[in-house]
Amino acid sequence: MAAETRRVRARRLVAWIVDAEGSTRSLALIRIGAVLCLWACVGEQMHLRAAVGPERLLLSAVFYAASLALLFGLATPLAAALTAGVLLRLYVDAHLGGPARAFFAHHHQALLTAVFVLLAVAPAGRSLSLDRWRRLRREARGGPPAPPERGPLWPLRLLALQASAVYLWSAIDKLALDFLTGARLERIAMELYFGSDLPEHAAFGALAVVSAWCVLLLEIALGVGLWSSDARRWLIPAGIALHALLYLAVPVCVFSALMVLLYLAYADPAAVDRALVRLLPAPR
Amino acid sequence: MDAAIVHEEMSTPRALRALVIAQLAAWIALAPAHRQIFGGRAGWAPAWDLYAELGLDLVRARFYVVRGDAREELDRYAALGFHDPRLAPRWLRTLRGETGALRVARELCKRVGDGAVIQVDAQIATRRGWSPIFADAVDLCRPQPPRALPPERRRGR
Numbered sequence: 001m002a003a004e005t006r007r008v009r010a011r012r013l014v015a016w017i018v019d020a021e022g023s024t025r026s027l028a029l030i031r032i033g034a035v036l037c038l039w040a041c042v043g044e045q046m047h048l049r050a051a052v053g054p055e056r057l058l059l060s061a062v063f064y065a066a067s068l069a070l071l072f073g074l075a076t077p078l079a080a081a082l083t084a085g086v087l088l089r090l091y092v093d094a095h096l097g098g099p100a101r102a103f104f105a106h107h108h109q110a111l112l113t114a115v116f117v118l119l120a121v122a123p124a125g126r127s128l129s130l131d132r133w134r135r136l137r138r139e140a141r142g143g144p145p146a147p148p149e150r151g152p153l154w155p156l157r158l159l160a161l162q163a164s165a166v167y168l169w170s171a172i173d174k175l176a177l178d179f180l181t182g183a184r185l186e187r188i189a190m191e192l193y194f195g196s197d198l199p200e201h202a203a204f205g206a207l208a209v210v211s212a213w214c215v216l217l218l219e220i221a222l223g224v225g226l227w228s229s230d231a232r233r234w235l236i237p238a239g240i241a242l243h244a245l246l247y248l249a250v251p252v253c254v255f256s257a258l259m260v261l262l263y264l265a266y267a268d269p270a271a272v273d274r275a276l277v278r279l280l281p282a283p284r
Numbered sequence: 285m286d287a288a289i290v291h292e293e294m295s296t297p298r299a300l301r302a303l304v305i306a307q308l309a310a311w312i313a314l315a316p317a318h319r320q321i322f323g324g325r326a327g328w329a330p331a332w333d334l335y336a337e338l339g340l341d342l343v344r345a346r347f348y349v350v351r352g353d354a355r356e357e358l359d360r361y362a363a364l365g366f367h368d369p370r371l372a373p374r375w376l377r378t379l380r381g382e383t384g385a386l387r388v389a390r391e392l393c394k395r396v397g398d399g400a401v402i403q404v405d406a407q408i409a410t411r412r413g414w415s416p417i418f419a420d421a422v423d424l425c426r427p428q429p430p431r432a433l434p435p436e437r438r439r440g441r
Contacts, residue, residue: 176412177413196345
């Protein structure tokens with residue numbers, strides 16, 4: 001009996017990952033937000049004036065054309081594939097010591113690359129896109145009906161898994177003596193703010209230890225708990241507060257914004273849909 | 285799992301889809317282990333160890349001048365003529381590694397003059413926390429012997 005229950009649960013889990021379908025609006029919001037993060041993050045370095053040599057020039061041209069098309073949802077699958085291709089090229093180049101190392105070797109850029117690879121295999125253009133608008137116009141002119149704004153949800157599950165992986169691997173990295181004793185936060189504070197003159201008040205050391213443990217426990221809670229709809233209610237505000245603080249205190253570039261954007265991947269797409277309808281009623 | 289659709293049969297497209305999803309999920313979930321658990325150095329594997337190396341090698345230090353039996357703490361800024369630390373050069377505000385601490389010590393030696401002894405109570409940021417340096421140094425105005433770099437001081441993984 002117990003084995004049967006386990007089998008049924010396993011089947012349900014597989015179906016939840018592999019077969020589930022739902023609204024594609026969450027994916028569309030992630031697509032739009034991710035492109036804006038991408039431009040904020042590497043837009044300047046991909047500018048044509050920064051392009052040295054024909055390959056880099058081609059890469060810059062494709063980067064801007066594809067990411068612009070992706071922002072508006074025009075030929076979305078092709079645009080997403082090209083954007084992901086450019087980012088993968090930069091990622092490989094940066095991590096093999098190529099010229100991209102100067103501007104594409106940070107964690108937030110690795111995260112952006114992962115997000116765009118997943119968007120390239122997702123139905124990210126079925127909602128809030130020019131593709132959708134064109135299909136609706138065709139339908140209005142008597143053409144074939146526009147497909148519903150629904151699609152497989154497994155790309156969303158993988159985007160959520162990516163966010164959880166960031167939290168949990170980051171927590172694993174923090175299970176080290178220097179972090180747990182507050183020393184790592186102290187040296188980060190020295191590097192960014194104090195130089196070698198760390199405040200000597202005992203309260204500062206205590207604050208470093210308490211902050212370190214709070215961050216560690218919160219990261220573990222976020223990595224695991226965001227999958228639970230009950231826990232999400234209090235974890236999302238806590239996560240946003242953590243990332244806001246990180247953004248203000250440490251030069252994380254778009255990392256904070258991107259992680260908060262990925263919270264959409266955990267949410268039930270139907271709930272996101274309902275929220276959008278509530279937020280965007282017909283003009284009165 | 286309310287949106288889930290339970291399929292009892294495993295058709296070929298569904299099996300292929302499941303395989304692709306499993307591979308992507310395995311990469312996302314397990315690839316960081318290459319660098320973060322097994323100590324691999326391949327750059328292609330992601331590592332979510334944000335800011336783990338920021339501030340490594342920074343030194344916090346108190347300098348002392350010893351004259352006879354008296355040991356007196358030195359304000360390194362005031363001793364070197366910078367009454368506002370914000371106007372001091374970076375090497376004086378942020379001591380990086382033994383070299384950085386020694387540079388400050390050398391400047392202090394020049395200021396305090398012959399016969400004075402400069403000592404330091406210093407700690408360096410390592411992967412295992414704060415680690416004392418120059419603990420056995422009697423006088424930083426004299427040349428210091430070369431020191432081996434312990435494993436926790438090496439950068440990268």
